[in-house]
Amino acid sequence: MLQFLSEFGFLIKGVTSITWQMALMWFIGGLLIWLAIKKDFEPALLLPMGFGAIIVNLPFTGVIGDTGIIQWLFEKGIAASEAFPLLLFIGIGAMIDFGPLLSNPRMLLFGGAAQFGIFFTITIAVLLGFPLKDAMSIGVIGAADGPTSILVSQQLNSAYKGAIAVAAYSYMALVPLIQPMAIKLVTTKRERMIHMPYRPDSVSKTTKILFPIIVTMIAGLIAPDSIALVGFLMFGNLIRECGKLENLSQTAQGPLANLITIMLGITIAFQMRADVFVTGGTLLVMALGLVAFIFDTIGGVLFAKLLNIFLPKDKKINPMVGGAGISAFPMSARVIQKMALKEDNQNHVLMHAVGANVAGQIGSVVAGGIILSLAQQFLA
Numbered sequence: 001m002l003q004f005l006s007e008f009g010f011l012i013k014g015v016t017s018i019t020w021q022m023a024l025m026w027f028i029g030g031l032l033i034w035l036a037i038k039k040d041f042e043p044a045l046l047l048p049m050g051f052g053a054i055i056v057n058l059p060f061t062g063v064i065g066d067t068g069i070i071q072w073l074f075e076k077g078i079a080a081s082e083a084f085p086l087l088l089f090i091g092i093g094a095m096i097d098f099g100p101l102l103s104n105p106r107m108l109l110f111g112g113a114a115q116f117g118i119f120f121t122i123t124i125a126v127l128l129g130f131p132l133k134d135a136m137s138i139g140v141i142g143a144a145d146g147p148t149s150i151l152v153s154q155q156l157n158s159a160y161k162g163a164i165a166v167a168a169y170s171y172m173a174l175v176p177l178i179q180p181m182a183i184k185l186v187t188t189k190r191e192r193m194i195h196m197p198y199r200p201d202s203v204s205k206t207t208k209i210l211f212p213i214i215v216t217m218i219a220g221l222i223a224p225d226s227i228a229l230v231g232f233l234m235f236g237n238l239i240r241e242c243g244k245l246e247n248l249s250q251t252a253q254g255p256l257a258n259l260i261t262i263m264l265g266i267t268i269a270f271q272m273r274a275d276v277f278v279t280g281g282t283l284l285v286m287a288l289g290l291v292a293f294i295f296d297t298i299g300g301v302l303f304a305k306l307l308n309i310f311l312p313k314d315k316k317i318n319p320m321v322g323g324a325g326i327s328a329f330p331m332s333a334r335v336i337q338k339m340a341l342k343e344d345n346q347n348h349v350l351m352h353a354v355g356a357n358v359a360g361q362i363g364s365v366v367a368g369g370i371i372l373s374l375a376q377q378f379l380a
Contacts, residue, residue, distance in 0.1 A: 017059035021274035028272075029053030032166075041173030044258060045146065045265040049166070052269025064270065074270035077263065078154055084264045085147035086232045091257025092147075092361070093236025094249050096329065098211055100355040102203045107321075107352065109303065111359025114325030115367040116299025117142035121292035122371075128284070133379055134158045136371050138285055142292025143364035144172045145327035148229060150268060152368050156375055162271030163282045167289035175331045178290075180339055182297040183323050191305070192343045194318040198351045208241040219366055225376070226369015233365055293326075300325040300356070318349050324356040327364035333357040 032050030036043035055063055056070060063070040077084040101107050118139040125135035137158035140149045149168035153161045171178065183192075212234035219230040240249045271277070304322030311317065320339055324332045333353035340347040 015059075019274065021278040022057045022059065024278055025057040025272060025274045026054050028166075028277075029057070029269075032170075035170075035173065039173075042169055044261045045169050046173065048262050048265030049169070049269055049272075052266040053272040056269050056272060057274050064273070070267060070270050073263065073267040077267055078150065082151045082154060082228070084260055084267060085151045086228055088147050088257060088260045088264060089229065089232040089365075090236035090239075091252045091260065092329075093212070093233040093238075094240045094252035095257070096233075096237055096240075096358050096361060098208065098237065098358055099203050100351050101358045102207060102211060104352065104355045107325075107355035108359045108362075109307075110300050110322045110325030110356040111361070111363030112325075113303035113322060114296050114300030114356075114360055115143060115363050116303075117292040117295030117297070118367055118371070120295045120299075121288055124291065125288055128288075130281075131159075133375065134160055136375055137161075137164055138288050139292055140164075140368055140371060141168045141171065141289030142296040143327045143360075143367060144168070144175065144293060144296070144332075145361075145364040145368070146172060147264075148327070148364055148368040150264070151229065152371060155372060156379075160281060160285045162268070162273075162277045163285040164289070165268045165271065167286050171289060171293045172328050172331070175326075175328045176335050178293060179297050179323060179332060179335050182294045183301055183320050183336075183339065186298055186301050186305075187319050189343060191319050192339065193347060194316055195344075195347055196316075196318050196321070196349050196352050198348070205241070205243065209238065212237045212241070215362060219369065223366060223369040223373050225372035226366050229365035229368055230362070233361065296326050297323040318347075318352070321349055321352045321356050324353040325360040325363065326357070327360045329357045329361055330354065332360070 029050040029052070032046045032053065035041040036045075036047035036050065052070065055061060062068060065071060120139075121142055122135045122139035125138050126132060130138065133156040137149075137153035137156050137160065140152045141164060143149065146165065146168045150161070150165050153164045158164060216227070216231050216234045220227040236252055239245050239252055300322035301319045302322070304317045304319040308316045308319070318340065320336045324336045326332050333350060333356070336353040337348070337350040340349045
């Protein structure tokens, strides 16, 4: 027996090296895969992230280390340049039609108001003792914008990159469960039944072409650190709207976005190694991320209620529309419309919610850039 173990012990070396932390990460990876397949929660991202969490936590795994492919992808695609999140923004920008926002510009206000939870949670995290760079990274979870959360946490070198990525994408997937609860906490049935007639102004092609260029320039002047985030998002939208690059637009929306999403999901699993992920702070990070997400929604709703104080009766805004000012597009807009129809089957607020939702795309990346600018001031 001893001779057998000495000669063939390498066959069971992996089994004897399993730790409870590794087993826990296998369970978490399996849970993410289950949510992706069974519950249809962001399957394009949660499935590769879950599978990646399993393979990076196998004993003596060959996917991390000097020759490990996942570590190499992480170092080149995220750590060195944030290439994966930024390339994904090109695809996202190509998917977005800013027409509903341009035809109803006041919806842009909700793209800003619904970022309240980010800064509220940063304050809470600092009070709980988190270093400022980690508090800032945790707060961005509230934007419900996975690529922005990954990019900010990476640039600030947060100790909780893996937990932040998992939280950001998990809460994006849970929008249909979380947002109705948060909205009902701060609205009455009467408010949720407010009708908003939709009379869109026509938006010229020139306006749609100029919009991404102007937004990029303004964002770059106000918050220079947001230029990569906003610029790549708006570049994707310019490809869509220019009318001369239809094939590239379709490629950006489909093959590019899908491929980068898969690569991003399995690559971010590098930060889900048991020795990094299984810490006392991870659960607190997940909880604070949920707080940020809930208060982003509440911030948008309360801002709409504030505006209603000054608006005439026939111009009032359904407060639920304010909650759509987060970045989870188009899920949030669909949730708001579903809630409106549940209260009154003739209440159609979808296009208003879409306007607020695309404004949230802009608001989240600008907020991420502002946080990076503030970090340079306070962490220098």
